[in-house]
Amino acid sequence: MADKTTIYDVAEKAGVSRQTVSRVLNNRQDVSDETRERVKNVMDELSYHPSAVAQSLSRQKSYIFGVVTAGLRFIGPSRTLSGITSKAEELGYGLLLKELASYNSNNVKPLLQWFKSHQVDGIIWAAPEIEDNRYWIKDMIPDLDIPVLFLTMEEQSQVTIVTTDNLNGAKKATEHLVQQGRKHIGHISGPMEWWEARQRKLGWETALKEAGIETTEQMWALGNWSPKSGRSAFLELLAKFPEMDGVFVGNDQMALGVLESLLEIGKKVPRDLSVVGFDGIADSEFYCPPLTTVYQNQDELGRVAVAELTSQVEQKLTKNIVVEPKYITIQPELIIRRSS
Amino acid sequence: MADKTTIYDVAEKAGVSRQTVSRVLNNRQDVSDETRERVKNVMDELSYHPSAVAQSLSRQKSYIFGVVTAGLRFIGPSRTLSGITSKAEELGYGLLLKELASYNSNNVKPLLQWFKSHQVDGIIWAAPEIEDNRYWIKDMIPDLDIPVLFLTMEEQSQVTIVTTDNLNGAKKATEHLVQQGRKHIGHISGPMEWWEARQRKLGWETALKEAGIETTEQMWALGNWSPKSGRSAFLELLAKFPEMDGVFVGNDQMALGVLESLLEIGKKVPRDLSVVGFDGIADSEFYCPPLTTVYQNQDELGRVAVAELTSQVEQKLTKNIVVEPKYITIQPELIIRRSS
C-alpha cells in the first residue's frame, strides 16, 4: 500500500503527461527546467519510485546480470562472487544468482532459459570446468542471444573467457623450488577432471622439463582439494618417492594437510622438504610454518569479468556490434614464506 | 531474435485466444484436455517460454527474494549464502543479490527501494549486526510492505530473526574447558561492535560465573577475527594473565593464530594450554593440533531463513494474514578434538 504511486499519479498531480514524467525520470534534455523541477518536486512529495520491472519489460533491458556459481561453501568461488558483486554495483547492474547443486550440471538449459525469461542483459558462468560440463556451449550459446562470459576454463573459440593463468602460476611455484636447490620435486594435484588441476600439473611438468628433469608417475599423487586428501596423498607420495625434497601442492588446503602430516612424522619444513601451495588464501599465512604459495586474485577475476561483460553488452546496445570473443588471462603471483 | 515468440504467437498458431494459452501456462483446470494438448504442442514447436518479467508485472509477484550479504570474502557469509541458494532453488524462488561494500551501511534506503522496485517477494538481511547498523529497522520496515527476515541479531520485536545461539555455544565451549580441569580460562573476543562477539564473550562469562569464577579484564583480550589479530591478542593476554591454562577463542581463524604463536613460544597444546575455537570451519580439523571448536551450521541457517520467509510470504498471499515475528534459534554443537 505504501508504493502504489505510479507514473500516472505523478503526471496528474504535476499537471503533465506520463511521457513528460518519463522524460524527467530518464534525464532527457527535452524538458524545460521549470517543468522538470515541478515534476521532481511532485515525485518527492509522493515519494515516487519507478518500477524496475515495468522498465525492464518496456525497455527490453533489465540492468541485471545472471551469475552461475558452484561450491560456495568453499572459499574460492565466494571470493570471485565478491568481486562480481562489487564491480556490478559500481557499474549499476544487479545480480540474479544461481548456485549449481552439483558441479556436473545436466540441466543447464532450464537455467539459461530462466535467466532469459528474466531478461538478464548478460550471464557470468563462474562455476568450474570439470569433465565435460561445458559440452552444451556450442549448442546453446549461439541461439541464446544473450552475452555469456565464462570464468576459469580452457580457451575456446566463440566464447569470452576470463581466467587465472594456472599453468604459469604452477610453473612459477615449481621454478621457485628448483631455484631453492631442490632436486626431487613432487606434485599433489587436484582431481584430474578439473581443468585447473590439469593446468597446474602441466605447469609443474613444464617447469621441471625446462630444468632438465623428466617427470614420472612416481612423482605425483592425486588429491581432491581437501586437507584430508592432501594428507593421504602426501603419505602415498612419500612412500613411492622417498627422495622427495620439495613438493608443489595443487591448492593451499591440501598443503595444510601436507604440513600437518609432516609435523606428525617429524620432518622439518623447509629443512627436509619445501612445500609450495596454490591460491594464496588468507589462512595460508598462519599455517605452521607459513606457506609459500601462488596467489590468485579471485576478487579481481570477478571484477574483470563484470567489466568485460558490461562493455560487451553496452557495445552491442549502442553500436549494435557483437564484440568478438576474448581470452583474458590474469597472472597469479608467487608469495614466498617460510615453508620453502 | 531467438525468443520473440510470445503468448500471442502461440494463441494464433493454436487457434485460441491468449487467455487460453495463459490458462494452460498456469495449469488452470478450466481448459479442455484437447485444447490443452494442442496448446502445449504449439508451445513446444515454437519453443515458447513465458517472460518472467511480464508475469511479475502482471501478477505483482516475482518469485524472487532479495538477499543482502557482506564480507563474502570470508568463509562464514558464503556458507550461509550457499544455504540460501539451495533452499530457494528447492522452493522455486530466485535470488537478487547485493553485497554491502562496508558493514556499516548508511545507504540502506536506496537498497531496500531497489529491491522493492524489482518487486521482490521478500528480503533476507544476512549481513552481520555491528554497532548501530540496525537503527533503520523501526523506521523503514513497517512501510516497506515487504517481509524482511534478519539473520544473526539480537531479538527485537516486530522482526523475524534466524540466528545461531552464540551465547549458548560459547557456554558449551567454556564449560568443556572447565570440565577438562582448567582453572584459568581466558577469552579472545572478536570486535565488541559485533553482536556475535559480545554474545560469545557473554557466554564465556556466564559459564565461568556458574563455575564460581569471576571474570576480570585481565582474562580477556580483543581481536578482530583474523589469525593475525588472534596471535597478537594471545600474546597480550598471556602477558597479563600468565597463569592461563585454557582459552576460548571467539572464532577458528583467531584460534589458528593462537596455535601458531603457541608453537613459536614452545608451549604444548593441550598440555600447557587448551584451546577452543568457534565456527567449526572445515580447516579447523587440520590445524596443529586439530582444533576443538563450536560448530555452527551456517548452511542450515540460510536454509531455515528461506523456508521461514517463504512460509510467511505464502501465508500473507493466501490467507492474507501477516505472520507475527519469530525469533528462531539454531543450536551450535561442540566438536572435541586434540587441542583441548
Next chain:
DNA sequence: GTGAAAGCGCTAACAC
C-alpha cells in the same frame, strides 16, 4: 470451456 476487454507501470515513435 473460452473469449473480449482492461490493466500491470513504463517507454518509444510520432505528432503538434
Next chain:
DNA sequence: GTGTTAGCGCTTTCAC
C-alpha cells in the same frame, strides 16, 4: 517542449 498513441508480454475480471 509536450502530448498522443501504441506497445512491452502477460493476467485478471467478466462476459457468453
